Amino acid sequence: MAIRPIIRFPNPTLGMSAKTVSRFDEDLRSLVDDLTETMRAAPGIGITAPHIGVLQRVTVIELDRQAGPQCFVNPQIVWQSEATARHSEGSISMPGISEEVERPDSVRVRYQTVSGETLEEEASGLMAVCLQHEIDQLDGIFWIRRLSRLKRERAVKRFEKLA
Template identity: 60%
Template structure:
């Protein structure tokens, strides 16, 4: 178990789509454990392999009801209802903003053993799924903000980073 260094915004690796996981082995399980340790140290409630510079489609969430790992997740259904939720990133600490997301979603993914799974979620878990799957697709969360909000947020982050 290792806390790995985080990739920080504006690192271009955060804008690259992650590659599908093909091997379900001890290396993958170790990566998931390291992601959990790194996320807790950050601190955060969700993390992807790209956040530590590894281009693989792996997500770890800890929303207080048990740690869950998702491999090769994809959204297969979204509700028409939308919600606003404050979001941030372990790769851009100290800043957050409201992002509009689908209120309910269904995802398809594999567990750490490669077994196919589906999960429906709402509220915070649905927001986290969408946020982290966006990251796996190379869409950093601030891209969901208006240009003006995004520019203000980046300036705030740059100011915090210099302090």
């Protein structure tokens, strides 16, 4: 396990779509371990492989340290509620910046485990927000693209001042 460098906004890698994982081997397990350690060190509650420059559809989310991390390989949203909710979001690639984003309140996600088993999970609340946020990142949609132009420009200016 290793803590890897996190790519910072506005690196173009953050706008690229990640490739589907087809090999469920020791390299994948090692990547998941590195993602978990990197996320915890950031600190954050979610991370994708693109955050560390690896364009593979892998994300790790850990809302509760005692419950441990959950890994989602090749995740895709297969259903989302019509009801929406607003939640504060940010990114480990843009530390210190957060804004409210409106998203569907509940989702159902189909994904694979590190061993390749296909599962579906329904989520609401913070887990639904995290899944949508990280799947967006895997699709090359950095979270600030979900903001209005004005809020996005303000967030970028605040981040530039922090840097």
